[in-house]
Amino acid sequence: MAIDRSEQALAVAQATDTDLGVAHIQYRAVDLSGDLPDLGRFDAIVGRRVLMYLPDAAKALERLATMANPNAVLAFQEHARTALPAGLGHLALHRQLYNWNWSTVAAE
Numbered sequence: 001m002a003i004d005r006s007e008q009a010l011a012v013a014q015a016t017d018t019d020l021g022v023a024h025i026q027y028r029a030v031d032l033s034g035d036l037p038d039l040g041r042f043d044a045i046v047g048r049r050v051l052m053y054l055p056d057a058a059k060a061l062e063r064l065a066t067m068a069n070p071n072a073v074l075a076f077q078e079h080a081r082t083a084l085p086a087g088l089g090h091l092a093l094h095r096q097l098y099n100w101n102w103s104t105v106a107a108e
Contacts, residue, residue, distance in 0.1 A: 001039060003030040032060040041069050047076045079105055 002025050004010050010027045017025055030036060033054050045064050051057035061074070068074060079101070 001026045001028060001042075003028045003032075003039070005029060005031040032064070036063050036067075039067055042067055042072060043069050044073045044075070046073075049077065049079060051076055052078045 002010065002013055004013070004027075007029050010029060014025075014027050017023070028037075028039065030039070032050065033056070045068055051060065054060050065074065
């Protein structure tokens with residue numbers, strides 16, 4: 001199941017998946033900052049750049065955890081520019097990767 005609060009984003013994802021021959025995914029418009037409908041139980045709950053946009057990410061994670069089966073995986077990839085270590089002069093590769101990452105985010 002794929003969820004997003006944006007109907008437009010879901011339509012794009014569904015059209016892309018259809019073009020790729022992926023037909024078994026359900027798409028639901030859900031706002032994780034509110035009460036969650038019954039979406040079922042899951043072995044994995046994965047999000048990318050989701051929590052950073054929610055007013056109370058911890059509360060959303062608590063709600064999502066109630067939908068997780070025992071031993072399920074909850075994995076989220078978030079971007080935080082504030083976590084950049086100070087004094088990166090001696091970490092040239094880290095700086096390069098950091099810049100590539102944020103160039104990608106900006107391009108999206």
